[in-house]
């Protein structure tokens with residue numbers, strides 16, 4: 058493919074990415090792969106180049122662009138010359154996406170800790186972080202195996218350059234490592250897993266945090282819950298690979314509590330890794346900025362409060378509730394934590410057992426710019 062044809066392909070994919078973001082459809086990565094499934098003439102170099110153009114255009118624009126053409130125009134205007142199968146020449150006054158990091162309507166929602174100097178880091182390409190499965194190996198062994206650097210904050214982590222391929226490595230197949238951002242590892246560490254008996258991961262998804270808890274304390278009873286069956290079903294093969302024993306419960310919204318009756322007042326730790334805006338992971342999913350709307354944000358914030366209220370009765374007296382979101386928005390972080398404490402007089406703020414990130418209300422905020430991790434808010438509460 059000549060460069061102009063690659064640009065046209067990127068425009069067509071970007072049109073799909075924009076539509077998908079507005080309809081909450083598949084992510085950009087999946088759309089790029091699907092596009093090339095039916096275009097066998099494109100070689101691997103073409104695919105890589107088009108993918109790179111698509112993601113550069115997504116990173117460039119904070120607001121939803123008017124079209125794929127408008128998204129790519131500011132980055133590759135020289136290719137808009139009508140040559141071959143390339144984009145037709147630019148017309149005067151044609152829309153072009155403005156450069157930006159944070160969508161205008163989200164700026165007032167950001168935690169006050171995330172100043173403009175930190176914004177570029179929110180969309181910089183992220184490294185690949187792995188968590189060594191300490192139930193089976195040591196971090197040093199995995200650092201040597203991958204030629205990686207140890208992560209500075211998590212004692213379980215190792216860091217590889219962006220786009221490193223690890224899932225075909227024998228150490229991954231053998232369950233010695235999992236792909237997990239250092240910030241996510243710190244959430245599991247915030248549960249202080251060593252020595253806990255019963256830990257419930259209430260929003261377990263595909264079990265990333267539950268697996269980290271199991272690796273840190275193989276003797277613990279760990280229950281992974283979620284309302285999304287497809288996600289939860291991914292946990293089984295991952296746990297098998299890691300040699301971890303994790304029970305699971307599929308919850309039925311809005312009757313989640315019914316499946317949890319046996320655990321009322323029993324858990325040493327309940328982790329609520331709540332559904333959120335994902336604003337802390339824009340560096341991995343830059344089109345997440347185009348997916349969030351004010352309505353969706355309201356619904357997510359209401360769901361976070363509901364899941365926290367669901368978690369509270371499960372904690373035994375003296376036990377802990379750990380709340381985490383991969384978000385940099387105050388409503389999901391410090392405000393949500395404050396509101397929880399005002400609704401639940403039986404809980405008090407508890408320090409996280411490590412000095413990471415910055416204090417943000419009763420919790421701590423980790424950011425790509427300050428901590429080199431994905432962005433997370435983490436708070437811990439003790440049941441009195």
Ligand SMILES: C[S@@+](CC[C@H](N)C(=O)[O-])C[C@H]1O[C@@H](n2cnc3c(N)ncnc32)[C@H](O)[C@@H]1O
Nearest residue numbers: 259260261262264265266283284285330331332
């Ligand atoms: C941030 S993700 C969890 C990621 C996961 N802990 C991990 O480490 O990979 C939030 C999860 O909450 C789940 N969820 C949404 N509503 C829920 C509810 N009412 N009860 C429990 N889980 C819920 C979503 O399906 C989603 O998998």
